[in-house]
Amino acid sequence: MKQWLEEKLLQLNVTDEMDEENGFTRLSYTEEEKQAHEAFINVAKELNLDVTQDEAGNLWARWKGVQESAPAIAIGSHLDTVSAGGGYDGAAGVLTGLAAVKVLKDKGFQPEKNIDIVCFASEESARFGVSTVGSKATAGMIDKEELGRVVDADGITIKEAVESYGLSWNSIDQAEKSTEDIESFLELHIEQGTQIEDNKAEIGIVRGVACPVRLQVTVKGMANHTGTTPMNNRADAFVAAAPLVTYVEEQARELNEVQSTPIVATVSTVQLSPNVMNVIPGEVQLGIDIRSVDDELKRSLADQIRNYCETMNQSSRLDVHVHTLVDNDSVYLDSSIQEKLQDITETAGYRAHSMDSGAGHDVMNMAVRWPSGLIFIPCREGISHHPKEHASIEDLNKGTNVLAAYIESTAGEQG
Numbered sequence: 001m002k003q004w005l006e007e008k009l010l011q012l013n014v015t016d017e018m019d020e021e022n023g024f025t026r027l028s029y030t031e032e033e034k035q036a037h038e039a040f041i042n043v044a045k046e047l048n049l050d051v052t053q054d055e056a057g058n059l060w061a062r063w064k065g066v067q068e069s070a071p072a073i074a075i076g077s078h079l080d081t082v083s084a085g086g087g088y089d090g091a092a093g094v095l096t097g098l099a100a101v102k103v104l105k106d107k108g109f110q111p112e113k114n115i116d117i118v119c120f121a122s123e124e125s126a127r128f129g130v131s132t133v134g135s136k137a138t139a140g141m142i143d144k145e146e147l148g149r150v151v152d153a154d155g156i157t158i159k160e161a162v163e164s165y166g167l168s169w170n171s172i173d174q175a176e177k178s179t180e181d182i183e184s185f186l187e188l189h190i191e192q193g194t195q196i197e198d199n200k201a202e203i204g205i206v207r208g209v210a211c212p213v214r215l216q217v218t219v220k221g222m223a224n225h226t227g228t229t230p231m232n233n234r235a236d237a238f239v240a241a242a243p244l245v246t247y248v249e250e251q252a253r254e255l256n257e258v259q260s261t262p263i264v265a266t267v268s269t270v271q272l273s274p275n276v277m278n279v280i281p282g283e284v285q286l287g288i289d290i291r292s293v294d295d296e297l298k299r300s301l302a303d304q305i306r307n308y309c310e311t312m313n314q315s316s317r318l319d320v321h322v323h324t325l326v327d328n329d330s331v332y333l334d335s336s337i338q339e340k341l342q343d344i345t346e347t348a349g350y351r352a353h354s355m356d357s358g359a360g361h362d363v364m365n366m367a368v369r370w371p372s373g374l375i376f377i378p379c380r381e382g383i384s385h386h387p388k389e390h391a392s393i394e395d396l397n398k399g400t401n402v403l404a405a406y407i408e409s410t411a412g413e414q415g
């Protein structure tokens with residue numbers, strides 16, 4: 001099995017060498033993503049699965065069960081990457097899904113229900129700033145008008161990209177599946193962190209996916225000459241905003257000391273205007289990303305930050321505005337699937353660690369409509385979205401075994 005995994009990992013990454021200095025670049029709806037999808041089709045066909053491409057470019061490789069009209073057990077992830085990303089983010093989930101089918105076919109298992117191995121299109125936001133397009137389409141969450149206008153760095157709209165991929169933008173929403181089409185969805189992903197390793201475990205079983213609150217803070221002061229404006233007569237927007245950066249970090253740290261649910265907050269973007277060596281910064285825009293699966297906790301930190309900005313506003317020389325860009329509820333995964341995964345993992349002799357996901361994945365859209373689960377396998381040093389991203393064949397094999405056992409216990413052996 002390990003040899004099969006090694007071989008197919010290369011095949012799905014359209015390469016003969018995983019150790020690529022420049023990593024892998026398969027942006028959304030590009031020729032590179034399509035090549036990886038073609039590799040998926042080839043592997044699925046070798047396993048005698050029936051592959052269909054839906055209107056969003058997602059691939060569904062079906063192992064037909066005896067009850068052909070019964071809802072499917074769906075398992076999958078994605079094959080697109082960020083620029084110069086790794087060959088495991090997404091690929092690990094697609095590969096182990098196919099591998100689980102191989103394990104079960106090799107041992108003569110015959111499913112009662114349909115099994116779908118899914119390869120979602122366009123999961124990463126690297127090209128268009130919008131993530132999980134394929135799974136959003138599956139879950140009926142596409143707003144064609146709004147999304148169609150989104151452009152990449154070259155000014156190509158997502159609509160144009162989808163059409164040059166060979167799909168029709170007009171029918172992208174027809175990729176939607178109904179509640180009756182799928183019984184449950186399970187995704188395997190690399191952890192992109194080190195919690196599994198830190199807890200001396202082998203498989204992470206995810207309880208929820210933290211969705212962010214994102215704030216944009218604009219501080220307006222007064223741009224002026226750096227050489228002629230005395231220190232006591234300035235309204236430097238950058239100086240005014242600087243303590244906010246430390247405040248966000250400190251408040252998040254303090255909350256983690258008193259709360260059991262983790263929270264993270266980051267001032268992740270800064271724009272200075274005019275950003276010129278001899279001009280006092282007249283305006284600063286900071287972007288703040290706050291995440292926790294405890295929605296109340298993340299919203300109360302956002303309120304604290306708003307209040308802090310209010311106190312900054314009390315200086316007559318400054319004008320501070322806080323704009324909420326995003327405030328989504330976290331997604332909780334199905335508890336009975338978590339229990340099942342816990343049992344399966346223990347039975348297989350692997351140590352499981354129950355945890356939350358700070359990053360978004362296709363499963364967060366699927367979970368809105370279908371009972372869904374997410375498992376993590378370790379990745380070396382937690383490095384991801386980088387050419388050094390790596391998951392071992394041993395860990396991919398363990399993940400495969402968990403997925404195979406999950407299919408076995410949910411898809412029902414033909415009796």
Ligand SMILES: [Zn+2]
Nearest residue numbers: 089090123189
């Ligand atoms: Zn991913």
